[in-house]
Amino acid sequence: MTDIATHPPPVFILSFRQRDELAELAASAGWQVVAARRAAGAERRFLTSGAAIAVIDARGALAEGRAAAAAIGGAIAANGGALLALVSRGDTTAIADFYDAGATHFLASPFTEAEFLQALRYAGRHAERMAGDWRGSGSTEPLGWRLDVHSRSLLLTPAFARLLGVDEQPRPIALWRRIDPADRRAGMAALRRLSAAHGATAFAHDLPGLGRIVQHLQYDAKTGRIDALVETMGSAPEPASVLRDALIGSQDAAGARRWIDRRLADADGRPLSAMLIALNRFDIINTAYGRAVGDDLLRAAFKRIEEAAGGALAVRLGGSEFLVAIEDSGVRVALVAERIAGELARPFVTGETIAVLGCRIGIAGREPGDTAVSLLRRASEALADARASDSATVRTADAGGEEASIDALAVELHHAIERGEIDILFQPQVSVTTGAIVGVEALARWDHPTLGTIGADMLFAAAARADLEIGLSDHIQRIVLERAAAWPAALRSLRLALNLTAADIARPGFADLFLDRVDSSGFPRGRLTVEIVEGGLIEDLGIAAGLLATLRGAGLRVAIDDFGTGYSSLAYLKSLPLDYLKIDKKLAQDITGTTRDRVVVRGVIDMARSLGLVVIAEGVETQEQLELLAKEGCQIYQGFLRSEPVSVESLVAMMGAS
Template identity: 75%
Template sequence: MFILSFRQRDELAALAGGAGWQVVAARRAAGLERRFLASGSAVVVLDARGALDEGLASARTLGGTIEANGGAMLALVSRGDHEALGALYEAGATHFLSSPFGETEFIQALRYAARHAERMAGEWRTTGVAEPLGWRFDLATRTMLMTPAFARLLGTDEQPGRAALLRRIDPTERRAALAALRRLSQARPTTAFAHDVPGIGRVVQHLHFDGTTRRIDTIVEVLGSAPEPTAELREALAGARDAGSARRWISRRLREEDAEPLHAMLVALNRFDMVNTAYGRSAGDTLLRGALKRIEDAVRDVLGRGALVSRLSGSSFLVAARAPRARIKLAAERIAGEMARPFVAGDAIAVLGCRIGVAQGESDDDAAALLRRASEALADARESDSATLRVAEARGDEAPIDSLAVALHHAIERGEIDILFQPQVSVSSGAIVGVEALARWEHAMLGTIGAETLFAAAARADLEIALSDHIQRITLERAAAWPAALRGLRLSLNLTAADIARPGFTDLFLDRVDSSGFARTRLTLEITENGLIEDLGVAAALLSALRTAGCRIAIDDFGTGYSSLAYLKALPLDYLKIDKKLAQDITGTPRDRVVVRGVIDMARSLGLTVIAEGVETNEQLELLAKEGCQLYQGFLCSEAVTSGALVGLVA
């Protein structure tokens, strides 16, 4: 069972765990779709009590995925929020429970939701992973048993000594692990703690205590990646105008012999919720009917009448067809083009766009497995900065990111990771006043690989910290050796969430800066708003120490995630960098410009210097200047360049 509760995660997890469910619980919505898919859960408990807006947004995020995979969503609401039940139902909730409620009512509601999921999915069985990550500890015999995959990752036996796991947890995080173990009891059978594990990265250990058997069973959930599920999954979703008949259609086609492979495509509209809120439900319904008609027309033109098109809950659609991969991609591109064309919503024009995930059926697939891979591909597309389409890799095939992860360690050793500098320009004077350091990997086969893919490969290889250290070291060395013409420039250097979570990082980093000879006072440290910062209090203390030491702090990619305002309130900031998509929207509709103006006004009211990223045209720059933006970077001035080319630009 997957639980998302913004305020009472532990209490709900304890109630569900006490009733026998294995629980994966979350308090934040960051990475929600991926975490739900990774949990393998059939039932989601979405606690919207006291957090209705966050609850609605989360329901919309998960609604299509839950319906595609045949699950259930139990929404918990405050008694005063009954008017939101319709919106939650439209978003994908299948069951509701209103507070105040007791333990008995909650457990009964869980059983109803599980029964619904069972009816939707058929009989459950384990699919996906043969080797989950986890362990069991028997309190009676004082023995531990690890799953083979977890034992291999830790480099230990499957039956290690009882302290084997604790020894592999950093001493600064061991206290949290011990505290979690002490919390387990008959009254509180479920809890969790997060930490780093060598060979895996950042994980959450979800502990469940069985008072009858006196055993602790634990699922290890890997954060920031897409691990396979460790709980039981549905065996069969049963294809085509609604989700249930769509799944049955897919199940039948998978059993048929055919020369062409079956593909499933999930299409999710962008920005639909904003249109629905701005223009009302009637306009939103009209827009969805228009989107379905465009998808049907595109599919019929490219794939013929044998393809299936179905609307799922919310603003998600399913397309399934037997066709070659190239033809499926052509259909996806056609759909993306149709969704990019403006829609009429009431008296206004709405521009939406979409993200698409595609998966190909395999010989041993059922509908659940195929739709799950399509959901994971869609989640990848949604998390991407620019990709509209993602195609899931076939099982057993090494994904490109995996092959990069294997080669990354050697790339660091061989010095293939290089640094370029993108100028930051004063809007008022046109002078280059600073640069942002950007990592590039010159791959022998794939050419230049940018920072996003580079750090994704590092996360997969558990080399995030090693890569970050390498980039910081060579960047500071390069900047310290700049000629006199560049010695007035500020240097912006990115810190990762893993850096911020490292014990003793402040002293380590400042020693690195001082050893390089680069002045602390010319250094700006950027944290990305997309990066998951586990503890804002810890992050604020670390960044305050770095700021006191002379560095300046910037929040990067502002406007792309859900934590913007929390970061602004909690962290000691000097600069706010507007994400390139938001900055480029200033030449869009009047509403777009109002949003950008609001961000700039808010930042300046807080005393922050505003930097716009991704500026490519004079029109964008002129409008940003009128709204009060002080600095910009982007192709209008220059792409990222070497130190030598930077000298020429400054001159």
């Protein structure tokens, strides 16, 4: 007999009026069906079924269907399954409600049997793409049996045999006697309903040791076999409550603390980190625009935090503070914090209001003897340190936490360079006057195989720790110049901006080495700008000035980057041979702040223009910022308002669209 473990893929069907018809139709196409007629307990029944696909038939029962979709939608989203909603033709306007509840596929009546089965197959493919092997809360081993009608031989799945304490091939009468005499009539009636024309049915009964169960029966007339999938109802754990506990969301801060306490109580001592996030300037915006706008911003901020957290527990604690708890430490936590900070730095749009918030983040990692209270207290202290800082967005309670993260990356960096994991993206630089793309800045990214994208700041911090700063800079310069030299005709009018590091500037003979590298690549010197970060020049201004003069005399252009973040800005403007001044993004974004902020930005632009420098504003994210910068005399901008850093292919498409 064929091993019963190789059972057909399961599908959960909830139909208030046509359960048996749909179940039979799906069974005839090879699906193992778990079908229900009542919405009560639908989420739990779906999870315990082990199915990756749910079908909700809301035809003639729209309200009940909506409620069931809302109950099951969270499990679908969490596990990567598919939800097929069936609606009446007159109810198609409700499709948006089902979509919001988590439905992934729709079918409106009237439809043919072939159309229903095709929709079911599409849903199955979607579930496979989203989740691969289904990670539902049901048992990994199916409970069920197979009966060969002709030979009267019975085979139980191993898990079902273990639960009943019987052999995997018992006599059918032995299993029948396990059913209470009062329930045998229902079982016999179900068996009699099975025929070539009616291939699927179900019946419920109590079974000692398992409690209440439903036996979903399918009959294959060709093979003469009856397959039964056993769905436990009474004694099985409550998967719905487990799932809700794991996905606490933004409504239950107390539940989040209980979740943390349980993880801390685990004997295995797995790493756990708590991250507290506080929005900047929220109180000001809430007061200025009203509570409705404030509530919209909080919902939008929480959504961004959830997405950036990548499945970690995320909770709104109250006010404008949030909690993210991650079962990890070190590098991964630092990257999640970086992603969250980046997402919250992007402008929010609610109604006619555009708000730029930003955030501060405090992180604490698990220590021996921790409780949720002590862990969150240390995270709160770290958050307070971040708020007190003039520039730090993230603070870690354990002073060694960030250092350990960078150390871990430093160990891998050498191999990352060899494996070609360092990639380059290009961010457009746009003329304020014409809106045309006139240049790009090359930006390095580390496509880490497990941690995802790592930005330039952490990348170079790791390089400094590994004593690979020069090696990394050389590697990036070669990649950038080779790619730019091979640009298609559509990009050959663009200037290329390439960053030099403080280590580059301090290298003896670097000017000749760099010019040889440029010439060997074939990229024209006249279209290349070297950018020097202001903070990297403070070591020896005389050496920097001599190097830049050499490069400028050889036909390159020179820009000072992140202007306005250091302490010697005026000395740099007076001493260095420059062509461009790039205003730091924080300074550029301040132009929409107070009158004093705008006066400072205006002074910087006026000073640069009076020295004959072209002014480039970084980090421009809103139309209001751009308009105010234009009024003050800024000539070029870059930022998310026009484009994030993109690949060469995307850049070509943008130039074509322009």
